[in-house]
Structures are given as structure tokens and as C-alpha cells.
Amino acid sequence: MFEIIRRIWKTGVVTQQPLVLAAPPRYRGKLIIDQADCSGCGRCESICPTGAIRLQPAPGGHKTGGQKIVVSYGKCVFCGLCSEVCSGGAISQSQDYRMATRQKNELLQYGG
Ligand code: SF4
Ligand code: SF4
Numbered sequence: 001m002f003e004i005i006r007r008i009w010k011t012g013v014v015t016q017q018p019l020v021l022a023a024p025p026r027y028r029g030k031l032i033i034d035q036a037d038c039s040g041c042g043r044c045e046s047i048c049p050t051g052a053i054r055l056q057p058a059p060g061g062h063k064t065g066g067q068k069i070v071v072s073y074g075k076c077v078f079c080g081l082c083s084e085v086c087s088g089g090a091i092s093q094s095q096d097y098r099m100a101t102r103q104k105n106e107l108l109q110y111g112g
Contacts, residue, residue: 023095028078030096033069035111037090040067044082044091052076069111073099 023029045054052075058068069090083091090111101107 020097023097025095027095027097028080028093030073030094030099031071031076031083031109032092032094033071033109033111034090035068037088038069038086038111039088039090041087043085043087044069047081047085049079049081050075050077053082071109073107073109074104 042055053071055067056070057066080093083093
């Protein structure tokens with residue numbers, strides 16, 4: 001016990017490795033957005049129950065007409081509806097569950 005307290009005091013970090021090493025196969029985690037396959041139809045934005053995903057104007061002339069997908073993990077509940085309605089396959093879900101951050105702006109993911 002004393003050793004743990006001494007380490008916290010010294011480093012400020014207690015956990016040294018992920019608590020879960022691999023998510024279960026059907027786990028629905030962080031989204032993968034392939035902007036190149038997005039047609040800008042807006043179905044993902046319409047169906048999202050929490051308003052976590054939206055199309056926002058962005059410079060660059062791709063086929064979405066200058067719009068880019070933005071997801072806020074402060075709102076996303078990982079329901080997977082956006083990937084289900086995306087007929088172009090521009091959205092899928094990974095098994096990545098490690099999204100904790102101390103910076104609010106790092107909760108935003110832009111289509112790449
Ligand atoms: S990600 Fe898919 S559903 Fe969303 S706007 Fe692009 S093509 Fe449409
Ligand atoms: S997984 Fe669900 S909550 Fe998250 S962005 Fe997609 S539709 Fe919205």
C-alpha cells in the first residue's frame with residue numbers, strides 16, 4: 001500500500017497498462033470515417049439520435065461538395081445507426097474504446 005502511494009506521489013500515474021487488452025469481437029467503438037467515400041447525402045446526420053454527427057463546411061473540392069463529417073464523442077452513444085444507413089460505406093465502427101482525454105476539443109473526429 002505504501003509503495004502504491006509512493007508511486008502516485010512520485011509519478012501522478014497509477015495505471016500502467018490498459019484494463020482491457022482487447023475488446024470483444026462485436027464491440028462497437030470509435031468510428032472510422034472515410035471521407036473519400038462520402039457522398040454528402042446527410043443520412044447519418046439525420047438518423048443520429050444524439051446529434052453527435054454532422055456535416056460541416058470545409059475547404060476542398062471532394063464529392064461532398066465541400067463538406068466534411070465531424071463526430072463528437074462527447075455526444076456519441078456508439079449505437080451504429082450512422083454506419084448502418086451509410087450506403088457508400090464511408091462510416092464503420094472499430095473496436096477502439098480508448099477515447100479518454102483531458103482536452104474537450106480532442107473529442108472531435110474529422111473525416112479523413
Ligand atoms: S457518411 Fe455516409 S450517410 Fe453520412 S453523408 Fe456521407 S455518404 Fe451520407
Ligand atoms: S454511432 Fe450513433 S450516436 Fe454515434 S454518431 Fe453514429 S448515429 Fe450518432
